[in-house]
Amino acid sequence: MIFEPHIPTALQRALAYAGDDGFVASLPQLFHARANADYDNFVWNTWFTSNSEECVVTTKQGNHVVVAIHGGGILGTPDRFERSLYADQDRSNPEGLTGQGAAKITMQESRDVLEGKLPDGSEIPVYPFDEFKRGIKDMPWRYGVILDYEMARKTEKGFTPFDVLKDEPNFIVRAGGVEAAAAYLDKFQARHNTKLMGNFHPFNHIDQDQPQSRVIFLAGNKGGMGSEGDYFYGYDSDYGIGGYAHMVGMARYVAVAPRDVSTSLQNLDFEQ
Amino acid sequence: MTDVQSKAAIFFESYATVAFQRALRYAGHDGFVASMPALLHARVDADYDNIIWNTWFAANSEESVVTTKQGNHVVVTVHGGGIFAKPARFERSLRADLSRYNSEGITGEYAVKISASEARDVLEGKLPDGTEIPVFPFDEFRQGITDLPMRYGVVLDFAIARQGKSGYGSFEVLKDDPNMIVRAGGVEPLAAYLDKARARNNTELTGNWHSHNRIDPQQPQARILYLSGNKGGVDSEGKNQDLGWGYDADDGMSAEWPAGLARYVAIAPRDVSTSLRNLDFGL
Numbered sequence: 047m048i049f050e051p052h053i054p055t056a057l058q059r060a061l062a063y064a065g066d067d068g069f070v071a072s073l074p075q076l077f078h079a080r081a082n083a084d085y086d087n088f089v090w091n092t093w094f095t096s097n098s099e100e101c102v103v104t105t106k107q108g109n110h111v112v113v114a115i116h117g118g119g120i121l122g123t124p125d126r127f128e129r130s131l132y133a134d135q136d137r138s139n140p141e142g143l144t145g146q147g148a149a150k151i152t153m154q155e156s157r158d159v160l161e162g163k164l165p166d167g168s169e170i171p172v173y174p175f176d177e178f179k180r181g182i183k184d185m186p187w188r189y190g191v192i193l194d195y196e197m198a199r200k201t202e203k204g205f206t207p208f209d210v211l212k213d214e215p216n217f218i219v220r221a222g223g224v225e226a227a228a229a230y231l232d233k234f235q236a237r238h239n240t241k242l243m244g245n246f247h248p249f250n251h252i253d254q255d256q257p258q259s260r261v262i263f264l265a266g267n268k269g270g271m272g273s274e275g276d277y278f279y280g281y282d283s284d285y286g287i288g289g290y291a292h293m294v295g296m297a298r299y300v301a302v303a304p305r306d307v308s309t310s311l312q313n314l315d316f317e318q
Numbered sequence: 319m320t321d322v323q324s325k326a327a328i329f330f331e332s333y334a335t336v337a338f339q340r341a342l343r344y345a346g347h348d349g350f351v352a353s354m355p356a357l358l359h360a361r362v363d364a365d366y367d368n369i370i371w372n373t374w375f376a377a378n379s380e381e382s383v384v385t386t387k388q389g390n391h392v393v394v395t396v397h398g399g400g401i402f403a404k405p406a407r408f409e410r411s412l413r414a415d416l417s418r419y420n421s422e423g424i425t426g427e428y429a430v431k432i433s434a435s436e437a438r439d440v441l442e443g444k445l446p447d448g449t450e451i452p453v454f455p456f457d458e459f460r461q462g463i464t465d466l467p468m469r470y471g472v473v474l475d476f477a478i479a480r481q482g483k484s485g486y487g488s489f490e491v492l493k494d495d496p497n498m499i500v501r502a503g504g505v506e507p508l509a510a511y512l513d514k515a516r517a518r519n520n521t522e523l524t525g526n527w528h529s530h531n532r533i534d535p536q537q538p539q540a541r542i543l544y545l546s547g548n549k550g551g552v553d554s555e556g557k558n559q560d561l562g563w564g565y566d567a568d569d570g571m572s573a574e575w576p577a578g579l580a581r582y583v584a585i586a587p588r589d590v591s592t593s594l595r596n597l598d599f600g601l
Contacts, residue, residue, distance in 0.1 A: 051412035051577055052333040131332035131579060135565040136549055145562040253561055268417055279426025281416040292564075294332070294578030296412065 047088070049298045053261075054124035054131070056095065056297035061124070068303025069187060072116035073098040073262050073287070074222025076300065077230040085237050085270070093281060094264045095297040097122065098220070100289060101259040102148075102195065102252065103156035110195035110254045113159050113172065114219045117188030120155050120165055120259050121293070130293065146248060147292025148258035156257035162190055175215060179224060191219045199249040205242040205275035205286070208235045217245050220262060220287055234273075242274040244286025263288040321591040326352075326360075326583055328369070334376065334542075334580035335412070339405040341378075341582035349586025350468060351378040353397035354543045354571070355503025357583065358511040366518050366551070374546045374565060376580040378403075379501070381573050382540040383429075383476065383533065384437035391476035391535040394440050395500045396451065398469030401436050401540055403447050408576045427529055428575045429539035437538035443471055456496060460505060472500045480530040486523040486556040486570070489516045498526050501543060501571055515554075523555040525570025541573035 048063060050056035060070045071079070073096035079089050099121050101113045113119075121127055130149040133142035142150055155165060162172040172190035173182060175197070182189075193215055201216035208231045211217045212224075221227035234243055244265065252258065265285045271277060273284040281296070327344055331337035341351045352360070354377035357370070364370045379397045386392055394400075402408060411430040414423035423431055436446060443453040453471035454463060456478070463470075474496055482497035489512045492498050493505075502508035515524055525546070533539065546569045553559060554568040565579065 049413070051335070051409070054332065128332060132330075135579075137552075137563050137566045143564055145559075145564040145566065147564055251561060277418075277426075279418075280424060280428055282418045282426060292578070296577065 047298060047300055049296070051296045053095065053293065053295065053297040054127040056299050057127065058124040060097075060299035060301040063301040064303050068301060069117065070097040071300040071302060072096055072118075072187065072222075073220050073264060074116055074226055075187065075302075076264050077221050077226055079300075081226075081229045081233045089266075089300075090237070090270065091266060091268045093266045093298060095299050096262045096264055097299065099259050099261045100247075101151060101156065101159055101257070102249070102254055103151075103160060103257050104255065105160060106157075111160075112193045112195055112198040112216075112219075112249070113190050114193065115159065115164075115170070115188075115190045116222060117170075117186075118164070118166075118168075119190070120151055120159060121149060121261055122164065123166060126165060127293065143293060144252065144256055144258050146252055146290070147294070148248070148252065148260045149293045151257045151259050153257060159190065160192065175219065179215070179218060181223060181225070185223075193219055195249065195254055198247065201247060201249075202245070203247055203250070205244050207242060208232075211243060211245055214245065216247055217287075220245075220289075237270050238273070240274050244273070244275065244284075246285065246287065246289050248290035260289065260291060260293060263291050319591060320589050322587050323590050324349075324585055325588040325590070326585045328581060328583055330579070330581040332579055334576045334578060335405045335408045337376070337580040337582050338408065338576075341584040342405070344584040345586050349584060350398065352583040352585060353377055353399075353468070353503075354379040354501050354545060355397055355507055356468075356585075357545050358502050358507060360583075362507075362510045362514050370547075370583075371518070371551065372547055372549045374544060374548070374581065376576075376582050377543040377545060378582065379543040380540050381528075381543065382432060382437065382440055382538065383530070383535050384432075384441060384538050385536070386441060387438075392441070393474045393476055393479040393497075393500075393530070394453065394471050395474070396440065396445075396469075396471040397503065398451075398467075399445070399447075399449075400471065401432055401440055401446055402430070402542065402576065403445060403449070407446065412577060424575060425533065425537055425539050427533050429529070429533065429541050430575055432538045432540050434538060440471065441473065456500065460496075460499060462504060462506070466504070474500055476530065476535055479528065482528060482530075483526055484528045484531065486525050488522055489513075489524060492524065492526055495526060497528055498571070501526075515551075518551050519554065521555050523557075525554070525556060525568075525572070527570065527572040529573065542576045544572050544574050546570055546572070 048060040098116045099119045162170045175193045329341040443451045456474040
């Protein structure tokens with residue numbers, strides 16, 4: 047787990063830990079870990095920044111869509127984050143942050159991401175939502191999903207019944223599929239036998255003509271208190287999934303990498 | 319032959335602690351990082367096309383909400399470096415466990431929690447770095463302080479602060495707003511600044527924001543003051559913001575938490591005769 051009060055620094059450290067053979071956990075990977083962990087594990091008891099992002103872009107045909115990328119997208123490198131943060135924040139600048147705190151992306155980046163081409167040179171599969179919803183066989187851990195903007199916008203926003211969330215397009219994409227969404231929601235619901243969980247998005251109050259992207263935050267606090275919206279304040283709020291965060295401030299990533307435990311000093315006895 | 323002059327520089331970073339650290343380093347022992355009154359003073363003396371009018375700044379000023387020994391809630395504003403006079407103090411809060419039950423960290427409304435002893439001490443002008451500063455009651459401060467130092471505090475009753483305008487108000491009303499008088503460094507500096515701000519685009523309103531109506535005053539807490547600005551002072555009356563403009567909004571003065579982007583101004587004496595700034599490097 048890598049925490050820093052500055053997103054690019056946290057991402058840099060997480061990527062360094064992951065190295066070539068590991069990965070920085072996406073939202074589906076964080077969901078998977080929670081679904082398979084005890085509730086007293088740390089993964090359930092604090093908030094995380096996921097290596098997943100939602101880009102709002104316009105297709106060649108002029109349609110607005112949301113492209114969700116799991117496993118590292120346009121904002122998958124610290125340098126790209128910094129480019130937005132150090133840009134002139136003048137509203138007329140095509141770089142920088144939007145008024146609502148998303149990172150502006152270029153026309154080229156937005157065209158490319160629709161085709162699965164990322165700024166770091168990677169190419170990833172990108173699935174239309176309808177196909178994704180039916181299930182993808184042997185899905186890689188890094189991929190994209192395209193969802194119609196109107197559909198994303200109409201998604202229930204706020205604290206929502208679990209059964210509704212199971213069928214929400216936006217939530218299905220965020221979770222990494224229908225089954226993954228159901229598994230996570232069932233486990234979340236059983237924690238305190240609750241009826242609601244938070245799922246937020248910014249799509250009702252942004253300028254969809256401005257290409258933009260945000261990484262997605264997963265909420266959590268010790269014990270999962272107030273997860274139905276009865277405590278909705280600051281970083282200690284278990285608001286479910288955000289999606290509207292400003293791309294500045296704190297970040298907590300999880301990086302996963304193979305390590306040779308036989309050569310680790312972690313369990314050596316240093317006491318004299 | 320030496321030619322020592324006071325030189326100001328901007329320190330922008332995507333992480334406030336680093337920006338503040340760089341500004342303090344530039345200021346050194348003989349300089350300072352600009353407080354809100356210092357920033358406003360510079361604006362009053364500057365042309366509108368100077369960068370000081372055309373972007374936003376973090377001020378070396380802070381507002382703390384604390385409780386007196388008598389149990390009264392007050393706002394203590396410190397200009398020139400207060401509880402958060404050191405970058406390490408920022409870091410202590412930003413890296414704390416953010417559980418609502420932790421006495422350290424950030425409040426749910428994104429203010430920085432301060433300890434009970436920090437709160438007690440600041441009321442007496444005692445700061446964590448060992449400095450002692452004068453602290454003036456608002457009524458005395460409002461009448462004007464002779465030879466006001468660069469670093470000082472003002473105590474304002476929380477109920478009065480809470481009733482102050484939060485949002486866009488007319489220049490004339492804001493000239494008499496207690497929060498704004500304290501933020502600006504006095505009645506006269508505030509009037510001078512507001513007159514100059516109004517004349518820029520012949521506007522009627524400007525912004526002044528506080529969060530005193532939505533916080534728990536029992537929790538000692540502090541925020542850093544920010545001064546907004548954008549190129550040309552566009553939409554400074556808040557009438558045409560539609561979806562909002564984030565860092566580009568010219569929404570006046572506000573108090574925020576010290577995370578994310580920051581732009582400080584530091585001022586220090588420099589020997590311009592040895593500076594390479596104006597050397598000719600052209601081949």
